[in-house]
Amino acid sequence: MARGHHDVGGLPGAGAIEVTEHQLSDWEILADAVNQALGARGIKRTDEMRRAREEMDSAAYRDMTYYERWIASIETILIEKNILTKAEIDRKLVEFESKWGEP
Amino acid sequence: MTPATGRFRTGDRVKVKFEDRPGHLRTPWYIRGKSGRIEKVYGDFLNPELLAFGKDGLPKKTLYQVAFDHSEVFGKAQGAKDKVLVDIYDHWLETLA
Numbered sequence A: 001m002a003r004g005h006h007d008v009g010g011l012p013g014a015g016a017i018e019v020t021e022h023q024l025s026d027w028e029i030l031a032d033a034v035n036q037a038l039g040a041r042g043i044k045r046t047d048e049m050r051r052a053r054e055e056m057d058s059a060a061y062r063d064m065t066y067y068e069r070w071i072a073s074i075e076t077i078l079i080e081k082n083i084l085t086k087a088e089i090d091r092k093l094v095e096f097e098s099k100w101g102e103p
Numbered sequence B: 001m002t003p004a005t006g007r008f009r010t011g012d013r014v015k016v017k018f019e020d021r022p023g024h025l026r027t028p029w030y031i032r033g034k035s036g037r038i039e040k041v042y043g044d045f046l047n048p049e050l051l052a053f054g055k056d057g058l059p060k061k062t063l064y065q066v067a068f069d070h071s072e073v074f075g076k077a078q079g080a081k082d083k084v085l086v087d088i089y090d091h092w093l094e095t096l097a
Helices: A026-040 A046-055 A058-063 A066-080 A086-100 B070-074
Strands: B013-016 B035-045 B061-069 B083-089 B093-095
Touching (some): A026 A066, A046 A066, A066 A086, B035 B083
Antiparallel strands (some): B013 B035, B013 B093, B035 B061, B061 B083
16 A cells, blocks of 8 residues: 555645635536535535545546546546446536537 | 543543555544644544445544644654644554553
8 A cells, every 4th residue: 555645744845735715616616516415415425525536546636626526526426326327427428518518 | 422432531642553554544644653642532423434435434433633743743843832733533543651
């Protein structure tokens, strides 16, 4: 076992922590809403979401922004619990892309 | 809240286990193997290591706030009065004489 990609506290070379406030995008607010709705329904727990992010591919984890990781872990948990399939999610994604032009 | 069932009380000297195993481990890497003192007993909570895998989280584990000297964690005397405070569950701690 090695130190996980999420567990970087105290490592040198991480750079300064960005502490300035920034405007959330609509999709980030939506990600939070979906997350909270799933929690309220008892479908997922925060600990499960964290575990899903810890188990992600390390390169993908590093490339993603904060809420992108949230979305990825929500997807993992929903597939894991047989609520949605990967195929259903991908199909919907194609639908959105064709409707809005941009993902 | 019911009284905490854990082994430690405020002021007890403890050492964090240096464990590394698969799973959802809530004790950060940088504090494993370090020695400190129980600062606060929060109470008993469902075990996140089990909740992370969709289990019920039982039996509950006592959660503590543990204080570490700055020098113990960062290896230098800088900030001699400063403490590093980390929340750690009972099963990650062992008694330090």
